[in-house]
Amino acid sequence: MPPEDSVIQGLIQLVGPGAVLHRQEDLMAYECDGYTVHKAVPRAVVFPSTTEEVSAVVKFLHQRKISFVPRGAGTGLSGGAIPLNGEVIISLVRMKKLLHVDYENRRAVVQPGFVNLKLTHSIAGKGYYYAPDPSSQYACTIGGNVAENAGGAHCLKYGVTTNHILGLEVVLADGEVVEFGGMPDQPGYDLVGLLTGSEGTLGIVTKITVRILKNPEGKKTVLAYFDRVQDASQAVSDIIAAGIVPAALEMMDRIAIEGVEAGNYPVGHPKDLEALLLIEVDGIIAGLDEQIDEIRKICHKRNVREIKVAADEQERGRWWANRKTAFAAMGAISPDYLVQDGVIPRSRLPEVLAKIDEISRQSGLRIANVFHAGDGNLHPLILYDARIPGQTQLAVDVGSRVLQACAEVGGSITGEHGVGIEKLEEMRLIFTDEELAAQIRIRDVFNPHQLLNPGKLFPTPGRCAEMKKGTQTERGRSS
Numbered sequence: 001m002p003p004e005d006s007v008i009q010g011l012i013q014l015v016g017p018g019a020v021l022h023r024q025e026d027l028m029a030y031e032c033d034g035y036t037v038h039k040a041v042p043r044a045v046v047f048p049s050t051t052e053e054v055s056a057v058v059k060f061l062h063q064r065k066i067s068f069v070p071r072g073a074g075t076g077l078s079g080g081a082i083p084l085n086g087e088v089i090i091s092l093v094r095m096k097k098l099l100h101v102d103y104e105n106r107r108a109v110v111q112p113g114f115v116n117l118k119l120t121h122s123i124a125g126k127g128y129y130y131a132p133d134p135s136s137q138y139a140c141t142i143g144g145n146v147a148e149n150a151g152g153a154h155c156l157k158y159g160v161t162t163n164h165i166l167g168l169e170v171v172l173a174d175g176e177v178v179e180f181g182g183m184p185d186q187p188g189y190d191l192v193g194l195l196t197g198s199e200g201t202l203g204i205v206t207k208i209t210v211r212i213l214k215n216p217e218g219k220k221t222v223l224a225y226f227d228r229v230q231d232a233s234q235a236v237s238d239i240i241a242a243g244i245v246p247a248a249l250e251m252m253d254r255i256a257i258e259g260v261e262a263g264n265y266p267v268g269h270p271k272d273l274e275a276l277l278l279i280e281v282d283g284i285i286a287g288l289d290e291q292i293d294e295i296r297k298i299c300h301k302r303n304v305r306e307i308k309v310a311a312d313e314q315e316r317g318r319w320w321a322n323r324k325t326a327f328a329a330m331g332a333i334s335p336d337y338l339v340q341d342g343v344i345p346r347s348r349l350p351e352v353l354a355k356i357d358e359i360s361r362q363s364g365l366r367i368a369n370v371f372h373a374g375d376g377n378l379h380p381l382i383l384y385d386a387r388i389p390g391q392t393q394l395a396v397d398v399g400s401r402v403l404q405a406c407a408e409v410g411g412s413i414t415g416e417h418g419v420g421i422e423k424l425e426e427m428r429l430i431f432t433d434e435e436l437a438a439q440i441r442i443r444d445v446f447n448p449h450q451l452l453n454p455g456k457l458f459p460t461p462g463r464c465a466e467m468k469k470g471t472q473t474e475r476g477r478s479s
């Protein structure tokens with residue numbers, strides 16, 4: 001039977017019946033992303049296959065003043081892809097081609113639904129890779145990475161997504177298709193930089209030109225076990241202060257270690273550790289042993305219990321699988337968890353970790369810390385049980401207090417997961433009203449009627465506080 005809703009009929013005419021979901025049972029899968037504490041059902045989900053189809057769908061919705069939300073794989077952790085007011089979701093997952101690789105100029109062109117890790121897999125045979133490596137890289141899309149300016153373990157040395165995006169094709173809020181960047185050192189404003197990290201509020205990215213890198217000649221990976229968080233944190237600062245720039249410098253605390261050892265990729269970390277560092281150096285083989293020796297010395301100075309170098313690629317792979325599945329592993333020790341994403345100056349690590357511990361004790365909720373220590377990007381994982389009345393709200397409040405602690409030491413409320421709907425109120429911790437108004441004016445140039453991903457990124461007076469207190473459901477079960 002054809003749908004009664006004329007909007008859905010119109011969308012079907014544009015992209016075909018196999019590319020529109022509109023039945024309640026189909027729409028439920030799209031009521032949230034990785035931020036599961038707030039849910040809302042979309043009016044429809046549309047799956048365009050080409051830029052022309054994206055443009056036609058956006059023009060159709062724009063003419064009718066119907067708002068819409070772009071969506072990639074839905075792994076976002078701040079609620080950016082949630083259709084707050086029953087928007088139409090425009091899913092980019094069918095635009096998943098690797099369009100072109102130019103090895104000579106070290107660039108590749110992908111559609112937005114291309115999965116991050118697939119890019120490295122596609123070019124590995126020629127000795128190249130794509131550097132930004134979010135732990136969700138086996139699932140998340142490069143379009144979603146651009147929207148969130150995603151980071152990852154290896155972004156300490158190589159930079160986050162914005163440092164690897166050379167050009168974008170974008171469908172604007174009225175359906176116009178435009179190209180930004182694409183050539184080296186383009187004069188004028190850096191619109192590629194502006195679009196990257198704009199969380200789907202300025203346009204829908206339909207084609208991306210990325211930088212690809214030649215594989216480093218060699219890599220060495222080290223695991224260092226500590227009996228005191230303070231010592232591990234101090235070792236992080238000392239390594240950077242010694243002028244070493246590791247490709248990755250990751251840290252896990254006791255509860256995180258308990259989680260990863262109970263998860264699908266245990267590697268046998270001792271159960272009584274207080275913290276571990278996973279450190280990787282890469283580059284020309286000749287210099288690597290020297291860097292490892294230096295790291296060893298620093299860790300010994302900071303009372304390391306044990307330090308070991310991965311014997312081969314298999315062992316290195318196991319260590320990384322253990323780290324990269326840390327979020328999911330929390331499911332083995334807690335029914336639900338909320339991921340936070342604060343940033344602090346590295347030198348304040350011990351103090352902020354102590355503060356997080358205090359917040360945990362006061363609230364009664366356990367908090368695991370697993371994070372990109374090298375760049376001060378904390379990921380406190382707040383463990384809770386949504387079945388216990390009030391615990392979801394408590395976890396949300398605890399997350400807010402953690403971000404406040406980050407802001408108080410001159411840090412930020414997000415390193416890589418974005419603001420979405422989760423951190424709307426916390427934007428006020430780091431921006432004045434004038435600064436927020438200036439950013440909103442930029443959004444309004446691209447998105448004057450707020451049809452594109454409304455209610456995200458910037459607080460609206462009254463609105464976000466209300467959303468944090470009460471409208472989130474207790475149905476949320478963490479992914």
Ligand SMILES: Cc1cc2nc3c(=O)[nH]c(=O)nc-3n(C[C@H](O)[C@H](O)[C@H](O)COP(=O)(O)OP(=O)(O)OC[C@H]3O[C@@H](n4cnc5c(N)ncnc54)[C@H](O)[C@@H]3O)c2cc1C
Pocket residue numbers: 033034069070071072073074075076077079080081092112133134135136139140141142143144145146147148149150151152153199200201203204205206327328416417453479
């Ligand atoms: C287990 C796990 C581990 C994670 N680890 C990391 C990590 O290490 N580093 C990190 O940075 N993030 C991490 N994340 C968060 C998430 O994977 C990233 O934010 C990722 O970039 C989201 O990509 P996506 O395709 O899932 O986008 P979605 O979740 O679908 O969307 C995210 C946002 O981007 C917008 N958007 C999506 N596609 C487009 C497009 N084509 N044009 C415009 N806007 C668009 C959406 O509207 C939304 O606001 C992790 C998530 C999980 C679940």
